Amino acid sequence: MMSNCIIAQSGGPTSVINSSVAGLVASNLKYKIYDKVYAGLNGVEGILNEKIFDISACKEDDLNTFKFTPSSGLGSCRYKLKDFKEDESEYKKLIEICKKYDITSFFYIGGNDSMDTVAKLSAYAEKNSLAIKFIGIPKTIDNDLPITDHTPGFGSAAKFISTVALETYLDASVYKNNGIFILETMGRDTGWLAASACLAKLNGQPVVDFIYLPEIEFDTDKFLKEIKERFNKNNQVYIVVSEGIKNSSGRFISELTAYQSHDSFGHSQLGGVGTVLKNLIIEEGITKRVKCLELGVLQRSAMHCASQLDIDEAFKVGYDALKHSLDNYSGCMVAIKRDSNNPYSSSSIFVKAKDVANHVKYVPKNWINSQCNGVTTEMEEYIAPLIEGIPNMVYENSLPKFKVFNK
Amino acid sequence: MMSNCIIAQSGGPTSVINSSVAGLVASNLKYKIYDKVYAGLNGVEGILNEKIFDISACKEDDLNTFKFTPSSGLGSCRYKLKDFKEDESEYKKLIEICKKYDITSFFYIGGNDSMDTVAKLSAYAEKNSLAIKFIGIPKTIDNDLPITDHTPGFGSAAKFISTVALETYLDASVYKNNGIFILETMGRDTGWLAASACLAKLNGQPVVDFIYLPEIEFDTDKFLKEIKERFNKNNQVYIVVSEGIKNSSGRFISELTAYQSHDSFGHSQLGGVGTVLKNLIIEEGITKRVKCLELGVLQRSAMHCASQLDIDEAFKVGYDALKHSLDNYSGCMVAIKRDSNNPYSSSSIFVKAKDVANHVKYVPKNWINSQCNGVTTEMEEYIAPLIEGIPNMVYENSLPKFKVFNK
The missing domain is CATH 3.40.50.460 (Phosphofructokinase domain)
Known part of the structure; x- marks a missing residue:
């Protein structure tokens, strides 16, 4: 008998953060790794209050509309877990809820702070020999996460x-x-x-x-x-x-x-x-x-002006997170590796969430011009492929049609 | 032998103001009323300085890109002509330039203040029995021009x-x-x-x-x-x-x-x-x-989020202004008449520019809700058809490709 998994969103929204959820649900439809894909509302904050629903039971139409809906459609939070050496009460509660719903994999979409949460939770699970994996999925318009070539949303x-x-x-x-x-x-x-x-x-x-x-x-x-x-x-x-x-x-x-x-x-x-x-x-x-x-x-x-490549990559990091979730990747984040620039291609790799958490990727000095008031062609070549493609959005009365689960 | 005409833009820009220019040029290509369609840069201000070029000689490709380019691509001005009873020197100069270029029709795209200019110039031409017609073409995102059902740009x-x-x-x-x-x-x-x-x-x-x-x-x-x-x-x-x-x-x-x-x-x-x-x-x-x-x-x-209907109507007011310019419409503005709402259809009518100039069309009180903090369904039904359609814009490297004549 199969177990379940859960996905939630944290931190500031992006235009394509829901595409990662859609990708994860599609991946489970393809690989049938879990019985149900649960979604938690408002990140760990909501999960701690059992705000949980079965998103894999949603209609395909709704999930496709969700893929093209901007802003955290599962709701978000800015909730920082305490260090478990100081206070493990919330960790215990979260594990209890996971057990109750037979959840063995926990996916968390977020930036720096969220990867800190993933690192802490996986360390706690490992220390206590718990059979729950915690996997991070990147998002942030700021593009400031290290290791990954860039972040979905940017x-x-x-x-x-x-x-x-x-x-x-x-x-x-x-x-x-x-x-x-x-x-x-x-x-x-x-x-x-x-x-x-x-x-x-x-x-x-x-x-x-x-x-x-x-x-x-x-x-x-x-x-x-x-x-x-x-x-x-x-x-x-x-x-x-x-x-x-x-x-x-x-x-x-x-x-x-x-x-x-x-x-x-x-x-x-x-x-x-x-x-x-x-x-x-x-x-x-x-x-x-x-x-x-x-x-x-x-x-x-501004989903109405989104990049199709960005939507595709956001979808793919969600898709690959689930696809590889039975491998030994607890405490990891899916990162994007740029394989080639012209034509552009990328692939998913898994990196330690703690190496991402609380680190910042700055613009390299040699991508800033010598007058320090502009950027070089290297920067241009780095960003150009990431904006490619006009999304085939869902429209209703000539306005974008959106679907969220937190309203 | 055919004479020429000229078109210029005035006042604040809109996303679709250049579509009206494209429509006017297309209309002359179809009806062959004028030998050349000149464009003046920066409205009457530029024309007074002979900043004039033959826009009908432009490549079809450039004109199509121009049709989907936001902001006054001929440049604009905020130039108020004096009353000719007080000072007719600028009027004389403008007429002189028109004669020099064999211009017999002058099209001016603008809002309230520009229709004031059209009214003044046509009154001056009539008073002095000059064979130059002055015709206004509406634009303003504010939608505050009277008589016309709405304004291109809104x-x-x-x-x-x-x-x-x-x-x-x-x-x-x-x-x-x-x-x-x-x-x-x-x-x-x-x-x-x-x-x-x-x-x-x-x-x-x-x-x-x-x-x-x-x-x-x-x-x-x-x-x-x-x-x-x-x-x-x-x-x-x-x-x-x-x-x-x-x-x-x-x-x-x-x-x-x-x-x-x-x-x-x-x-x-x-x-x-x-x-x-x-x-x-x-x-x-x-x-x-x-x-x-x-x-x-x-x-x-924000042309990237424009309404196709708006582009079409902006094109059409330019098109119809030229098409009917040999009729007795000097001192008039092309206005939009809503013929039906569902399905939406509209047609062009000619109205006196002086009836438009310096008047303001307010939101009717009965389209505002009884709490005075919102609008009624009448307002919704009025606006809804005007946003219809996703434009088939010209893109280059996944960004809109634009063409302007004032740079």
């Missing part, structure tokens, strides 16, 4: 960012007396998202003048000098900036004015760096025509 | 707004402890854009809780009361607000804190009402989890 965010960079560049170009446009992307620690705007091109030429990344110490004087020069030359400047740029003291530029708050992991909540730069430009007297656009949650939820 | 903006309302609603729903989401649309005087979010539905149910329109006096106490009640009931509220909402003294709510400036027509430049509402909610102690997203120029440039 390609679609990169596609949205480069698409709207192109469109808003045109919008910012219509008058004779144009001004300065600032596009603010997410990216607290890393500049992958901001960098993706390098793909935006008109007549084969990049439309973005400058890209400022958190990996490079932000120098206000240098910034104002290069903006002024470019504006005087072209009567127009298009800037892309990552929310996480910092000054030489390591302070976020956005903190110079923005309202401060912190999430439950102690990460500071940013936003507003575009407005800070706008005010700097105006105060310097370069021009008063400065517009700022903060993409906010659009960049992680 | 359908695509409405589609983008309703699509991202749906996507960001899902993003705002992933946690157990959800907050309040505020989507800020454009719409200085009218609520058409904000209203379009009523189309966003999940499982057939609208996702937007409240829509606040400029047509309704904004009452802070009532607002806080209804937000509090809904939040206590659902642990989540999704709000759409038009930038132009005003209080009982007629002051913009955004002016309560926002930086003030004015454009060259004396319109105040708004933005930031979402942040004002956010602060009101936080100060009232309803919740601290309030996110605000200002769509800004995305809603008028």
